[in-house]
Amino acid sequence: MVEFGQIWSQLGSTMATIMFVYTMFDKFFPPHLRTYFRKYTQKFASFMYPYIQITFPEFSGEHLKRSAAYTAIQTYLSANTSQKAKRLRAEVVKDSQTPLVLSMDDNEEIIDEFQGVKVWWLSNHTTNRSQSFSIYPASDEKRYFSLTFHQRYRDLITSTYIQHVLKEANEISVKNRQLKLYTNNPSKEWYGYKRTKWSHIMFEHPARFETLAMDPKKKEEIINDLVKFKAGKDYYAKIGKAWKRGYLLYGPPGTGKSTMIAAIANFMYYDVYDLELTAVKENTDLKKLLIDTTSKSIIVIEDIDCSLDLTGQRKKAKEKSDEEDKPEDSIKKVKDEEEKKGSNVTLSGLLNFIDGIWSACGGERIIIFTTNFVDKLDPALIRRGRMDKHIELSYCGYEAFKVLAKNYLDIESHTLFPIIEKMLGETNVTPADVAENLMPKSIDEDSDSCFNDLIKSLEEAKNKAEEEAKEKVDGENKELKIVKENGELGQEEK
Ligand SMILES: Nc1ncnc2c1ncn2[C@@H]1O[C@H](COP(=O)(O)OP(=O)(O)OP(=O)(O)O)[C@@H](O)[C@H]1O
Ligand SMILES: [Mg+2]
Numbered sequence: 001m002v003e004f005g006q007i008w009s010q011l012g013s014t015m016a017t018i019m020f021v022y023t024m025f026d027k028f029f030p031p032h033l034r035t036y037f038r039k040y041t042q043k044f045a046s047f048m049y050p051y052i053q054i055t056f057p058e059f060s061g062e063h064l065k066r067s068a069a070y071t072a073i074q075t076y077l078s079a080n081t082s083q084k085a086k087r088l089r090a091e092v093v094k095d096s097q098t099p100l101v102l103s104m105d106d107n108e109e110i111i112d113e114f115q116g117v118k119v120w121w122l123s124n125h126t127t128n129r130s131q132s133f134s135i136y137p138a139s140d141e142k143r144y145f146s147l148t149f150h151q152r153y154r155d156l157i158t159s160t161y162i163q164h165v166l167k168e169a170n171e172i173s174v175k176n177r178q179l180k181l182y183t184n185n186p187s188k189e190w191y192g193y194k195r196t197k198w199s200h201i202m203f204e205h206p207a208r209f210e211t212l213a214m215d216p217k218k219k220e221e222i223i224n225d226l227v228k229f230k231a232g233k234d235y236y237a238k239i240g241k242a243w244k245r246g247y248l249l250y251g252p253p254g255t256g257k258s259t260m261i262a263a264i265a266n267f268m269y270y271d272v273y274d275l276e277l278t279a280v281k282e283n284t285d286l287k288k289l290l291i292d293t294t295s296k297s298i299i300v301i302e303d304i305d306c307s308l309d310l311t312g313q314r315k316k317a318k319e320k321s322d323e324e325d326k327p328e329d330s331i332k333k334v335k336d337e338e339e340k341k342g343s344n345v346t347l348s349g350l351l352n353f354i355d356g357i358w359s360a361c362g363g364e365r366i367i368i369f370t371t372n373f374v375d376k377l378d379p380a381l382i383r384r385g386r387m388d389k390h391i392e393l394s395y396c397g398y399e400a401f402k403v404l405a406k407n408y409l410d411i412e413s414h415t416l417f418p419i420i421e422k423m424l425g426e427t428n429v430t431p432a433d434v435a436e437n438l439m440p441k442s443i444d445e446d447s448d449s450c451f452n453d454l455i456k457s458l459e460e461a462k463n464k465a466e467e468e469a470k471e472k473v474d475g476e477n478k479e480l481k482i483v484k485e486n487g488e489l490g491q492e493e494k
Pocket of ligand 1: 253
């Protein structure tokens with residue numbers, strides 16, 4: 001039996017010989033012959049080893065940007081093959097529903113199969129030994145994935161398989177991503193190190209269409225519209241229209257406009273960009289903000305009638321020339337301009353924002369305006385094509401009440417329901433008012449007392465409305481009487 005020590009000494013001497021030959025080759029072989037030698041050894045190796053290898057480095061380009069392909073492959077591999085790998089690396093990923101993502105560790109190899117063809121994925125890194133100074137300090141470790149496959153399947157792998165990996169990775173990251181709520185930073189704070197146009201927080205509003213109190217038929221119609229929009233990529237391309245849809249939500253305060261936006265975002269799984277127009281200085285800034293939004297998003301302008309004086313812009317331009325000579329008016333004009341100094345966004349700027357460069361920004365975007373006073377808005381702003389669907393959110397009806405009762409008290413029928421139904425038909429209360437009454441105020445408050453509270457507040461609302469109507473009629477009569485008396489007086493004087 002050969003002794004262990006003997007094996008070691010033989011191995012040592014073989015290694016030393018190889019190293020010696022290699023050093024001799026590198027030092028004394030003429031460089032042009034060295035190139036030939038390498039070329040032919042590579043040819044010989046590829047003949048003996050018919051596999052192709054593709055490398056996907058983590059950072060690429062001049063500024064060492066993280067490669068999108070590397071990230072996509074990492075996502076794909078961690079979802080599809082992390083069960084197969086024995087050594088895993090755990091990473092905390094921001095903005096993901098699963099904050100801890102497991103991926104292959106260095107030198108770990110796994111086999112994937114695509115249409116019956118085997119491919120090998122290897123995760124590895126190289127260490128950079130060069131000492132360079134850069135304003136973009138590079139990490140010493142350069143990670144990469146390498147994909148190995150038989151050269152027979154070159155076309156299948158380089159086109160179909162890699163496409164499949166990228167597509168699946170995209171679907172996984174969309175599924176795992178957390179919704180975000182963006183708000184625009186004031187224009188003057190956009191520039192400087194690491195400044196952005198939008199700031200975001202995680203969007204975690206619990207509103208759903210199921211919990212939204214409104215006429216069920218109307219709700220169904222909106223849901224169908226959204227479903228059709230989501231699946232309409234090819235249809236929009238066919239008719240030559242940008243893949244976007246505009247909704248105008250209008251109705252009195254507390255009828256669920258903001259709640260509906262949250263429900264739409266959760267239903268579509270879109271990010272929300274809450275655009276505060278008063279923080280936008282110029283029309284051009286508005287365009288920049290739009291370009292900075294991503295697809296699969298909802299751009300919201302709440303209370304559009306209050307955001308800016310968009311209603312009167314056109315009229316003002318027309319009246320401008322008439323007012324030129326009047327000194328009092330010019331003082332007023334200067335005052336108005338001073339008041340608006342924060343923002344110079346005009347109606348035409350906003351119209352351009354909505355439809356001007358939509359097509360340049362890719363698709364799958366919804367734009368929503370909300371207002372309490374739909375009549376105040378310029379018709380150009382809300383015409384079909386810009387705001388495709390006008391949705392009125394109105395006072396609480398019986399159907400809407402039933403949804404609220406189910407949400408707040410988990411009750412679907414009750415002896416007091418007929419009375420409430422009758423009273424809801426006679427008076428206008430918002431779902432927000434009803435919801436407030438249905439919410440138990442203490443641990444021992446039961447559903448009966450909540451419904452009684454609601455009935456009481458409905459009675460009060462009804463009496464108040466009657467009183468107001470009576471006062472209005474009295475006021476009108478009084479005015480009529482004064483006009484009549486003045487008229488008679490005039491006649492007598494005549
Ligand atoms: N239709 C509704 N379904 C369920 N809850 C509602 C509904 N309407 C109002 N609410 C409740 O009332 C509160 C206020 O509603 P919301 O903020 O959506 O009203 P709004 O129409 O946006 O009002 P505003 O015009 O003042 O912005 C919400 O927190 C929600 O709980
Ligand atoms: Mg609102």
